[in-house]
Each structure stands twice: as C-alpha cells, then as structure tokens.
Amino acid sequence: MTTEHVAAAINPWEVAQRQFDLAADRLSLDPGLRRVLREPRRELTVHFPVKMDDGSVQVFTGYRVQHNLGRGPAKGGIRYHQDVTLDEVKALAMWMTWKCAVVAIPYGGGKGGVVVDPKKLSAKEVEALTRRFTTEIEVLIGPERDIPAPDVNTNAQVMAWMMDTYSMHQGYTVPGVVTGKPISLGGSEGRNEATARGTVYCVVEAADHLGIELRRATVAIQGFGNAGSIAAKLMREEGATVVAVSDSTGGILNANGLDIDRVIAWKKEHATVQGFPGATDITNTQVLEVECDVLIPAALENQITARNAGRIHARVIAEAANGPTTPDADEELYRRGVFMIPDILCNAGGVTVSYFEWVQDLNRDHWSESIVNAKLKDIMVRSFDETFAISKREQCDMRTAAYLLAVERVANATSMRGLYP
Numbered sequence: 001m002t003t004e005h006v007a008a009a010i011n012p013w014e015v016a017q018r019q020f021d022l023a024a025d026r027l028s029l030d031p032g033l034r035r036v037l038r039e040p041r042r043e044l045t046v047h048f049p050v051k052m053d054d055g056s057v058q059v060f061t062g063y064r065v066q067h068n069l070g071r072g073p074a075k076g077g078i079r080y081h082q083d084v085t086l087d088e089v090k091a092l093a094m095w096m097t098w099k100c101a102v103v104a105i106p107y108g109g110g111k112g113g114v115v116v117d118p119k120k121l122s123a124k125e126v127e128a129l130t131r132r133f134t135t136e137i138e139v140l141i142g143p144e145r146d147i148p149a150p151d152v153n154t155n156a157q158v159m160a161w162m163m164d165t166y167s168m169h170q171g172y173t174v175p176g177v178v179t180g181k182p183i184s185l186g187g188s189e190g191r192n193e194a195t196a197r198g199t200v201y202c203v204v205e206a207a208d209h210l211g212i213e214l215r216r217a218t219v220a221i222q223g224f225g226n227a228g229s230i231a232a233k234l235m236r237e238e239g240a241t242v243v244a245v246s247d248s249t250g251g252i253l254n255a256n257g258l259d260i261d262r263v264i265a266w267k268k269e270h271a272t273v274q275g276f277p278g279a280t281d282i283t284n285t286q287v288l289e290v291e292c293d294v295l296i297p298a299a300l301e302n303q304i305t306a307r308n309a310g311r312i313h314a315r316v317i318a319e320a321a322n323g324p325t326t327p328d329a330d331e332e333l334y335r336r337g338v339f340m341i342p343d344i345l346c347n348a349g350g351v352t353v354s355y356f357e358w359v360q361d362l363n364r365d366h367w368s369e370s371i372v373n374a375k376l377k378d379i380m381v382r383s384f385d386e387t388f389a390i391s392k393r394e395q396c397d398m399r400t401a402a403y404l405l406a407v408e409r410v411a412n413a414t415s416m417r418g419l420y421p
Contacts, residue, residue, distance in 0.1 A: 010302045010326055012091035018327050020094065023403035026394070033411055040090050041108075042066045046136035050129045053122050060116055060129060064137040066146060067093040067109040070414040073144055074110030075100060075351060077151025077180075078133075078158070080126075084113035088301070092151075095322055096351070098406035099344040103383045105355045110146050112137065118153050130158050134165040141166065143176035143362065149354050150180040152225075152300070156192075160185055176361035179354035188357035189369035191350075194376060196230035196298075198349015199320045201380040202341045203294055204238060206316050209388065210339055212293055215239035220290040220314070222246050223299030224263075224273055227320040227347065231296050232260045244282065244290045245273055248299075251287040252279035288312060297324035304329045312338065319343035325399075334397040342399035344406060345387055352379050 017038060024034045043065045049057050063086050066074040076096040089111045097109030114133055118126050140146050150159055159178045163185060166177045175186030183189065190197070207214050217240045221228045224247040232242045241257040249272040252258065258279060266276050274281045288295065288308060295314035297303050301323035304312065309329035317333065318341045319325065325333070325340070333340055356372055359365075367375075391401035 010305065011087055012301050012323055013087035013094075015302070015323060015326055016091035016094045019399070019403060020098075020407065022327070022400060023407040026396075026400070026404060027408055027411070029407070029411060030415070033415055036414060037068060037407070037410060040065050040067045040093055041069060042140065043086065043090060044137060044140060045086065046133070048132045048136050050125065050132055052125055060114055060133070062112065062114040062133045062136065063089045064112040064140050064146070064148075065089045065093040065110060066140065067111075068097045068410055068414065069108040070410055070417055071101060071108055072106035073108065073142075074140075074146035075107035075149070075354065076110035076112065077149045078112040078114070078154050078162075079151035080114050080116050080118040080129075080153040080158075082115060082117040084115045089113045091301075092322055095344055097410055098403060099348045099351055101406035101409040102344050102387065102402050103348045103352050103379050104409070105352060105379075107147075107351070107355065110148075111151075112148055113151075126158070127161055130161040131165045134162045135169070138166060138169060141177060143174055143358070147176070147354075147358060148178045149351070155226075156180055156182045156187060159187075176358050179357040179361075181357070186357070186361045188353055188360055188372060189367065190372035190376070191353045191357055192226065193230050193234070194353035194372075195227045195320060195347050195350035196234055197373065198352065198376060198380045199227070199231050199296065199298075199318050199341075199346050200234040200238065201349070201377055202346050202384050203235070203296075203316065203318045205381060205384045205388075206318070206339055206341055207294075210315065212315065217241070217293040218243045218257075218291070219294045219296065220244040220287055220292040221296045221298055222251070222284060222287045222303060222324075223297065223321060224267060225298070227350075228296065228298035229260075229264055229267075231298060231320055232258075232263075235294070235296075236260055240294065243292055244287050246282070246284045246287040246299075247273050248284075250274045251282045251284055252276045253282050253287075253290060254279040255291075294318060297321050299324065302326055304333075306332060309333055310336075315339060317341065319346045322347065330397060330399055340398050341384075342402045345383055345398070345402045348383065349376055349380060352376055 298320035306328035
C-alpha cells in the first residue's frame with residue numbers, strides 16, 4: 001500500500017478533531033466551549049460552471065470553510081487539487097485556527113479548495129475557474145471577514161485574479177482581500193520564502209536545544225514545491241547537507257549531498273527531480289525513511305503513519321506541510337525520542353507574513369524584506385520558545401504543547417466574547 005493510498009484511507013477531519021480532543025482533555029475545557037471549538041463555524045459548498053477552451057461547459061465543486069472567528073477574520077489558503085474533500089478543507093481550517101493562535105496573530109482559521117487537477121487545464125481555463133470560484137465564495141470573503149491565500153497548486157497569479165474579481169465587484173481596488181499577491185499588486189517582500197524561512201528558523205532553534213551542529217547535519221525533504229525547494233536552499237545556507245528530496249513523481253538520494261540549485265534547474269527542465277545525474281531514484285515514501293538528522297515533510301497530509309513511523313531515522317521532524325503526521329505516528333515517534341516541530345508552529349511563517357502583507361495593504365504601506373524577515377524571526381523564535389517551555393513543563397511532545405498553547409488562546413477569546421445573542 002503506497003503512502004498515497006494510506007493518506008486516502010485516513011480522514012484528516014477525524015485526525016484534526018482527535019488532536020483537538022487530546023488538548024481539550026488536558027486543559028479540562030468547558031464541555032460547551034469544547035463543542036463549539038470542535039466544529040467549524042461555517043462551511044460553504046459551491047458547484048459552478050466554467051466554459052472550457054473547446055467550448056464545452058464543465059461544472060466544478062469548491063469549498064470555503066471558516067472554523068473559528070473568535071480572534072479575528074478567517075485566514076487560510078485555497079488549494080486546487082483533484083483529491084480535495086470537504087473533510088480535508090474542514091481539517092485545514094481548524095489547523096489554521098490553531099496556527100494563527102500559536103504565533104499570536106489576530107486571525108481565525110479558514111480554508112478553501114476546488115476539486116480540480118489544474119495541471120490538466122490551460123492558463124485561460126485556470127483563470128476562468130478562479131474568477132468564477134471567487135464570485136461564488138464572495139458571500140464570505142473580504143478584507144475584514146475572510147482573507148484567502150495561496151496553497152497547493154495556487155500561486156501569486158491566482159491571488160491576483162481573485163483580488164481583481166473581488167475588486168471589480170466592489171468598484172474599487174481592495175488589495176487586502178487576499179494575501180500572497182504579486183509585489184506589484186500589494187504583495188509583501190519575503191512572502192514567497194516565508195513558509196520555508198519560518199520552518200528553518202524553527203529547525204535552528206531545535207538544533208540549538210538538542211545540541212545538533214547544523215554544519216554537520218544531513219537533511220531529507222519530501223515535497224519540492226515552494227516550501228520544500230526554498231527550505232532546501234535555506235538549510236544549505238545554514239551549512240547543512242541535503243541528501244534526499246522528492247516531488248509528486250518520486251525522489252532522489254545522494255548520501256554525499258545534492259547540489260540544490262542544479263536540482264531546481266533539473267526539475268524546471270524535466271518536470272521531475274527523478275533522473276538527476278549522480279543521484280539514485282527512490283520513491284516518495286523512501287525519502288521519509290532516509291538516514292538523516294532533519295526530515296522536512298513539505299508535501300501533503302498523512303505521509304507519516306503508524307505503518308512507517310518505526311522506519312524513520314531522523315532526529316528532528318520539521319513539518320513544513322499541513323498534517324503530514326497522524327496521531328498514532330506521533331505517539332510512536334515521541335516514544336522513540338524523535339523531536340517533532342509540529343505543523344501549526346513549524347509552517348506558520350507563511351500565515352505570519354500573510355498577516356504582515358494584510359497590515360501593509362490596510363495601511364497602504366510597504367516594508368523592506370529585511371524588516372519582514374526580522375519580524376518573522378522574532379515571532380517564530382518566541383513561539384518556538386513558548387511551545388518548548390510548555391512541553392518541558394507538561395512533560396509532553398511539542399505538538400501537544402503547541403495545541404495547549406493555541407487551544408487555550410482561542411478558548412479564552414471565544415469565552416470572553418460569549419454567545420450571541
């Protein structure tokens with residue numbers, strides 16, 4: 001059974017609720033509050049037509065979910081993927097709530113998705129799909145209500161189309177309705193690298209606490225899109241050696257280290273990392289099991305499960321992806337002494353710089369990349385230290401600690417606001 005099949009068999013919404021329940025138990029959360037936080041506030045399903053290049057009309061299904069708005073407007077990406085489900089989007093929205101709370105930025109959690117393989121569509125078709133989907137979810141989004149961002153298979157161009165569509169309907173330009181935009185349209189410096197940069201800041205902190213010298217450390221990265229490829233470059237800048245990477249087609253391994261710039265160029269030319277000269281082709285699953293000091297899962301959810309957790313050799317796992325590890329695998333890894341930097345902390349760099357972008361848009365301001373990166377580092381290091389302190393105090397793994405921190409913050413905000421009416 002491949003990792004992809006295992007992923008399909010595990011319901012991400014059940015995983016998200018189970019992770020929440022573990023924290024709620026430890027916090028002895030009020031039963032009523034627990035029931036409120038266990039479910040999303042809103043879930044919108046839309047079915048919308050798109051005229052294709054050949055003149056035919058296809059109907060696509062899309063979702064936008066808002067989990068909790070207690071601490072501010074909903075925030076979360078839009079993914080275009082053929083395997084998107086409502087349960088996946090609900091889980092991602094809940095994770096966004098906790099992620100924003102861990103790093104103490106004033107957002108609630110949201111998420112969206114369209115069931116489509118955009119690689120099979122022309123650019124014109126992707127634009128038409130994006131504009132129509134934006135129109136359908138416009139009842140929920142807005143700069144003070146719900147702010148989408150890029151996610152799997154969406155990018156700055158898709159955000160530009162979303163912003164333009166929303167703005168056309170308002171009659172004036174509203175840059176703050178989405179983040180992850182091109183710089184020319186009010187995007188933030190450093191946004192493209194933010195998820196990977198935040199991940200690496202966390203790895204540096206973890207290595208410091210564990211006495212790992214990054215200049216002698218080896219790294220394996222599953223997923224070689226935006227987060228994975230940039231994390232590879234940033235880890236190399238820290239002096240570490242990247243020995244294995246993979247993308248959706250498979251992986252490559254060279255125990256002596258990969259030349260990341262050449263791998264990026266190879267992928268650009270061949271649309272795969274496989275076949276890279278001087279490296280051995282391996283599977284996506286094998287990348288997780290490579291002998292290394294730091295493992296960075298930067299692909300999809302449910303990649304590390306009870307089936308393969310025992311075969312993971314890394315000392316540190318830094319979750320650049322959302323939900324790559326199941327609760328059963330978490331227990332096994334913790335038992336074996338693997339140091340986990342959980343997704344809601346580790347990859348929060350993306351939403352943190354999205355928040356910076358939103359603030360800049362609302363103020364019609366623009367910050368330099370050095371200011372953005374310095375602010376990001378402050379937030380990531382502080383959040384890591386707060387989470388680490390809780391894990392020491394409560395004698396628990398880092399994920400549980402991050403959840404304790406996040407759920408308590410959201411619960412406090414929700415209970416202080418009370419129930420309306």
